[in-house]
Amino acid sequence: MKREVGIIGVGMTKFGEFWEKNYRDLITEAGVKAMTDAGIEGKDVDELYVGSMTPGMFINQEHVAALVADYAGLTGIPATRVEAACASGGLALRQAYLNIKSGISDIVVAGGVEKMTDVSVSTATVALAGASDEEWEVFHGATFPALYALMARRHMLEYGTTEEQMAMVAVKNHKNGALNPNAQYPFEITLEKAMNSAPIASPIKLMDCSPISDGAAVIVMASAEKIKEMKKDNAVWILGSGQSSDTLALHDRASLCRTEAAVRAAKTAYKMAGVGPRDIEFAEVHDCFTIAEIMAIEALGFCNFGEGGKMTERGETALNGSKPVNTSGGLKSKGHPVGATGIAQAIEATLQLRGTADKRQVKGAKIGLTHNVGGSGATAVVHVYGRDSK
Amino acid sequence: MKREVGIIGVGMTKFGEFWEKNYRDLITEAGVKAMTDAGIEGKDVDELYVGSMTPGMFINQEHVAALVADYAGLTGIPATRVEAACASGGLALRQAYLNIKSGISDIVVAGGVEKMTDVSVSTATVALAGASDEEWEVFHGATFPALYALMARRHMLEYGTTEEQMAMVAVKNHKNGALNPNAQYPFEITLEKAMNSAPIASPIKLMDCSPISDGAAVIVMASAEKIKEMKKDNAVWILGSGQSSDTLALHDRASLCRTEAAVRAAKTAYKMAGVGPRDIEFAEVHDCFTIAEIMAIEALGFCNFGEGGKMTERGETALNGSKPVNTSGGLKSKGHPVGATGIAQAIEATLQLRGTADKRQVKGAKIGLTHNVGGSGATAVVHVYGRDSK
Numbered sequence: 170m171k172r173e174v175g176i177i178g179v180g181m182t183k184f185g186e187f188w189e190k191n192y193r194d195l196i197t198e199a200g201v202k203a204m205t206d207a208g209i210e211g212k213d214v215d216e217l218y219v220g221s222m223t224p225g226m227f228i229n230q231e232h233v234a235a236l237v238a239d240y241a242g243l244t245g246i247p248a249t250r251v252e253a254a255c256a257s258g259g260l261a262l263r264q265a266y267l268n269i270k271s272g273i274s275d276i277v278v279a280g281g282v283e284k285m286t287d288v289s290v291s292t293a294t295v296a297l298a299g300a301s302d303e304e305w306e307v308f309h310g311a312t313f314p315a316l317y318a319l320m321a322r323r324h325m326l327e328y329g330t331t332e333e334q335m336a337m338v339a340v341k342n343h344k345n346g347a348l349n350p351n352a353q354y355p356f357e358i359t360l361e362k363a364m365n366s367a368p369i370a371s372p373i374k375l376m377d378c379s380p381i382s383d384g385a386a387v388i389v390m391a392s393a394e395k396i397k398e399m400k401k402d403n404a405v406w407i408l409g410s411g412q413s414s415d416t417l418a419l420h421d422r423a424s425l426c427r428t429e430a431a432v433r434a435a436k437t438a439y440k441m442a443g444v445g446p447r448d449i450e451f452a453e454v455h456d457c458f459t460i461a462e463i464m465a466i467e468a469l470g471f472c473n474f475g476e477g478g479k480m481t482e483r484g485e486t487a488l489n490g491s492k493p494v495n496t497s498g499g500l501k502s503k504g505h506p507v508g509a510t511g512i513a514q515a516i517e518a519t520l521q522l523r524g525t526a527d528k529r530q531v532k533g534a535k536i537g538l539t540h541n542v543g544g545s546g547a548t549a550v551v552h553v554y555g556r557d558s559k
Numbered sequence: 560m561k562r563e564v565g566i567i568g569v570g571m572t573k574f575g576e577f578w579e580k581n582y583r584d585l586i587t588e589a590g591v592k593a594m595t596d597a598g599i600e601g602k603d604v605d606e607l608y609v610g611s612m613t614p615g616m617f618i619n620q621e622h623v624a625a626l627v628a629d630y631a632g633l634t635g636i637p638a639t640r641v642e643a644a645c646a647s648g649g650l651a652l653r654q655a656y657l658n659i660k661s662g663i664s665d666i667v668v669a670g671g672v673e674k675m676t677d678v679s680v681s682t683a684t685v686a687l688a689g690a691s692d693e694e695w696e697v698f699h700g701a702t703f704p705a706l707y708a709l710m711a712r713r714h715m716l717e718y719g720t721t722e723e724q725m726a727m728v729a730v731k732n733h734k735n736g737a738l739n740p741n742a743q744y745p746f747e748i749t750l751e752k753a754m755n756s757a758p759i760a761s762p763i764k765l766m767d768c769s770p771i772s773d774g775a776a777v778i779v780m781a782s783a784e785k786i787k788e789m790k791k792d793n794a795v796w797i798l799g800s801g802q803s804s805d806t807l808a809l810h811d812r813a814s815l816c817r818t819e820a821a822v823r824a825a826k827t828a829y830k831m832a833g834v835g836p837r838d839i840e841f842a843e844v845h846d847c848f849t850i851a852e853i854m855a856i857e858a859l860g861f862c863n864f865g866e867g868g869k870m871t872e873r874g875e876t877a878l879n880g881s882k883p884v885n886t887s888g889g890l891k892s893k894g895h896p897v898g899a900t901g902i903a904q905a906i907e908a909t910l911q912l913r914g915t916a917d918k919r920q921v922k923g924a925k926i927g928l929t930h931n932v933g934g935s936g937a938t939a940v941v942h943v944y945g946r947d948s949k
Contacts (some may be wrong), residue, residue, distance in 0.1 A: 191694075217804075224689075225615045229697065231689035232644040235804040235937035239811070245823060247802035248938070250648050252640045254622040264654060271661035299614075299621035304581075307619065384627040412637035414607075433635060459772070484689050547625035548638065 173375040174269045175396050175559050178207025178389035179516040184353040184504030187383045190282040192228050193240045199509075200241045200280060203387035208399070211241070214389075215274035217248040218264045220257030220281035221508035226296035228284055237280065245438055254300030255457060257281060258386065258402045258511025258551030259541030263410050265390050275395040281513070282385035283506035291383050297507070300544035302418035314378060314458070316419055318370040321460040324427040325372065328475030330463060332372050336363035337481050338459035339376045339501055345488055345499020348528040351513075353478035353504030354381050357478035377459040378401050379499075384506035386513040393558065405522045406538070408444070411437030417547045431468035431540060431549035437528035438538070439470075446470035449492070449553070450534040453514035455542035456499040462486075466494060469551070488529065496521065496529045510540035511550060522556045563660045563948045565786050565794035568597025569777035569906040573589040574743040574894030578774045581617050582632045582674040589899075590631045590670060594779035604779075605664035608654045610647030610671040610949040611898035616686035616696065619676055620813065622651055627670065632715070644690030645847060647671060648776065648901025649931030649940030653800050657781050666784040666820035671773040671902035672775035683771050687897070690934035692808035696756050697789070704768060704848070706809055706935045708760035709848040713815040715762065720853060720863030722762050726753035728849035729766045729891055736888020738918040741903075743772050743894030767849040767890075774896035776903040795912045798834065798926070799943035801827030807937045821858035821930060821939035828928070829860075836860035839882070839943070840924040841911055843904035845932035852876075855930050856884060857939065859941070886919045901931035901940060912946045 180202025184193050190198075196219070204210070219234040230236065232405055235249035251260040258281030265279035298307045301316060306457035325332045340360050346352040363376035364377040396404045413433035416422055423429065439445055446469060454469070456462035471492050472480045480486060486494035497503050497517040502509060518537040531537075533555045542549050570592025572585050580588075586609070594600070602695065609624040624638035641650040648671030655669035678768050688697045691706060691790055715718045730750050736742040753766035786794045803823035806812055813819065829835055836859060845860070847853035851869035862870045870876060876884035887893050887907040890900060908927040910916040921927075925946045932939050 185573045223615045225613045225620050225686070228693065229685070229689060231613050231642060232691075232807060232934050232937060235933065236692070236807045238804045239808075239937070243804075244806055244821070245803055247653075248643070249654065249802070249805040250642045252621060252642060253624060253638070263637075264639065264657075267658050267661045267663060270663070271657045273660065274656060295619070296615070299619060301622075302626070303618065303620040412639070413635055414628045414633075416634055416640040417626045417628045418621060430635070446721075471603075471734040539578060543625065544622050547622060547629070 172270050172272065173392065173393035173406060174266050174390055175389050175406045176519050177391050177401050177404050178203045180206055181351055181386035181513055182384050183351045184384035184494045184506055186286045193280060195284060195383060196237050196282040196384045197240050198278055198402055199385035199387040203389050207277065207389035209389060211243050211275055214246055214276045214278050215244055216246055216268055217243055218261040218279045219250045220261035221223065221250060221295045222252060222254050222257050223285060227288055235269050238257060250313060252383055253509040253548035254543035256511060256541045256548040256550050257508040258542030262511060262515055262552060263412055263550055266407050266410050269390060269392050276389065276391045278385040278387060278389050279512060280385065281509035283508040283513055284383050285381045285506060286383050305418040314370040314373050317458040317460055318373045319419060320426050321372050322420065324460060327426060330478035333364065333484050334478030335377055335459040336360055338361045338456060338462045342456060342495050342499040342501040343376050345496050346502025346528060349498045349503055352381060352502050353500045354502050358436045359464060373458055379457045379501050379505040382504035382506040384509045386516055388512055388515050398530065403523050405519045406555045406558040407552060408555045408559055409438035409442030411435060412553045414418045415547045417544060419545055426464060427474060428464050428468045428549065430546055431465060431542065434549040434551040435469050438551040438553045444536060444553060448536050449538045450536055451493045451496055451531045451536040453517050453541065454496060454540040456493055456495060456501050457505060462494065470539060493531050496531060513537035514541060522554055554555040562660050562662065562785035563654050563796060564780055565783065566778050567781050567786060567794050568593045569594055570911045571741055571903055571906055572774050573741045574772045574896055576676045577879040582672060583937035584615065585773060586627050586670055586672040587630050589775035589777040593779050597779035597781060601633050601796045603666050604633055604636055606636055606658055606667045606688060607633055607655045608651040608669045609640045610651035610901060611640060611642050612647050612673060613643060613689055617678055623780045637818060643938035644933035645897040645900060646933030646938040646940050647898040652901060652905055652942060653940055654801055656797050656800050659780060659782050663875055666779065666781045668777060669902060670688060671899035672793065673896035673898040674773050675771045675896060676773050691801035698796060704760035704763050707848040708763045708838050708851055710816050711762050711810060717816060720868035723754065724868030724872050725767055725849040728846060728852045730884050731877050732846060732889040732891040735886050735919060736797060737891025739871040739888045739893055742888045742892050743770055744892050751877050752819045755903040760795060763848055764913050767937050769847045769891050769895040772894035772896040774894060776899045776906055777860065778902055778905050782883045793913050795909045796948040797799045797942060798949055799828035799940045799944040800834030801825060803939055805937045807934060809935055817864060818854050818858045818936040818939065820936055821855060821932065824941040825859050828941040828943045834926060834943060839925050839928045840926055841883045841886055841921045842928040842930060842938065843886055843887060843907050844930040847892050847895060852884065859930060884920050885901065904929035908944045912944055
């Protein structure tokens with residue numbers, strides 16, 4: 170059952186607030202870029218996956234995969250939407266990978282898209298709340314900042330993590346994002362600005378939160394046989410793919426501040442790739458809130474549980490650190506159109522491993538990782554990528 | 560790349576209006592039945608797919624696959640929601656099939672669920688409209704009965720199909736559904752009652768429409784190796800799996816009354832199974848409206864284009880006809896909790912091929928088919944099932 174799979178094309182829109190572009194425009198723009206990058210035409214595509222969290226709530230539209238196939242000129246191919254809240258993009262990547270591995274398809278397109286800014290902030294909050302447990306959390310008034318605030322408080326209590334350490338995640342990611350032309354907020358911020366930003370759900374402040382964004386990201390994946398046939402020499406290989414789930418409701422979990430689904434997904438991905446945390450040279454992780462990045466680097470085994478804040482403070486996750494995290498700027502600076510995020514992470518991994526990440530380049534990187542989370546951690550998807558195939 | 564896949568367990572709730580059961584109750588009930596039928600426990604399940612159209616609009620809840628895994632006691636396994644409107648269940652089945660074929664999993668659960676009756680009829684209409692093109696159809700006031708009315712009018716004009724022939728689909732399906740203990744409307748209706756029912760969007764009358772329903776359906780699938788190991792002797796085999804897409808908007812299609820996505824999906828499934836329309840001994844087709852069944856049997860090649868109405872009138876699609884269609888009662892009589900429908904179709908196929916469909920049994924059936932459609936036909940999923948593996 171060995172059938173290697175690689176990424177041969179990537180394309181994304183800038184992330185931001187785009188009143189002049191609709192959902193269809195965004196995904197088509199990203200798709201055309203990805204297919205051009207791959208050097209393929211519509212007729213070459215066997216199948217399509219689209220990750221999108223809640224187009225029903227944001228633009229009154231479901232059935233979006235067929236819609237995307239239609240607008241991208243791919244009408245007729247199987248088109249499947251997948252959803253696990255903010256991990257929808259990661260799911261699209263994994264299903265495309267499984268599809269090629271099954272031998273059914275040779276070239277599969279995986280896209281992610283969300284158009285979040287055409288509704289009021291209150292509607293967006295309700296839409297995003299759909300990622301948490303409606304009956305046990307939303308009904309009682311818990312929004313996402315509140316849920317992550319609970320996780321942050323517990324992390325502070327158990328491990329002594331500080332608000333400054335959380336703010337340092339934001340400062341680092343903005344520093345990276347300032348180098349990314351596709352970032353929604355491509356500018357640096359100071360620790361002082363982060364610490365003095367408005368409280369949202371204490372200890373979470375405005376600068377601990379990723380924004381509401383519009384955007385799309387698309388990758389083209391192919392089997393090793395097809396890549397050989399196409400004589401592609403810049404393919405980036407999927408070495409490992411892991412996904413896991415946890416309870417939707419925070420209160421049902423063994424720990425408030427350990428994301429066990431991510432631990433399990435990483436374990437699967439590492440095992441498949443035949444690597445460990447020490448082999449990872451850079452990672453894109455799901456920093457929907459700054460505490461989420463701290464919990465992510467712990468779950469991925471980059472440090473022990475409880476040491477994520479200190480590792481950040483020591484500068485190890487900075488672009489020039491020993492383990493660069495979120496070189497793209499992460500969700501915090503690059504933006505977070507929820508369905509697109511998992512695919513945008515894969516794009517950053519591809520650019521890094523191609524050696525074309527420009528000023529964000531991690532020199533000589535051969536192995537990278539992405540970590541995409543749904544809700545407060547009920548879904549986690551981890552992929553390991555290599556410049557060389559297994 | 561040959562790795563056969565079979566269905567080893569099935570379970571569903573009765574379809575209907577259940578004020579005392581929520582989304583979680585429904586899918587858990589169906590899941591427990593399916594796993595009991597398969598003779599497996601939670602620890603045996605490698606992965607989960609859930610088809611659900613718009614829980615965001617119906618119950619304010621997205622991220623439902625992880626939720627279902629949680630409530631079914633399957634926490635920790637990869638849990639993926641798939642969506643293509645009313646074809647969401649068919650997508651879950653196909654992704655589970657691809658997953659096993661890829662060699663990643665041995666036992667995968669595919670479920671479908673929708674809880675549609677907790678909102679007002681107007682909200683349900685808006686939610687369902689998400690399956691059609693928001694910008695080109697919904698915005699202009701076209702609801703689903705209206706879209707299918709356009710298709711029906713064109714079918715009548717091109718082929719001379721009559722309102723009586725459409726009504727005969729409803730009469731036949733209610734006759735079958737009266738034999739199905741899980742049907743929402745398990746009673747017979749007369750041609751007179753159907754013809755005299757209230758106009759909804761002329762020529763479509765109330766008795767041409769499938770209902771709004773609550774319900775869930777689950778199947779357990781496994782690799783041939785696992786089935787052999789488990790010594791399962793009643794497995795039903797997936798011989799072919801096809802999916803295709805078309806434009807969301809009706810006006811963009813070459814024909815208003817030929818569902819090309821279904822034609823393509825059937826072609827793929829037939830080819831993979833090594834069979835043709837003549838070999839199919841029974842079929843569950845997507846009769847969301849009676850005209851949809853007429854277009855379905857044409858697209859599947861059971862008759863020529865334009866002859867679906869006449870074939871129905873001749874009684875060929877009746878339970879005792881030469882090509883029984885919708886022995887379960889179809890969406891019309893059994894009910895149509897949209898995400899569950901594709902899986903419920905697979906359950907009927909399994910019961911028929913096991914020879915356990917009771918009073919609905921098609922005697923000696925060895926090969927059957929299911930046809931699941933999203934929207935007005937922008938997604939179609941066709942599966943061919945066999946009592947024996949290839």
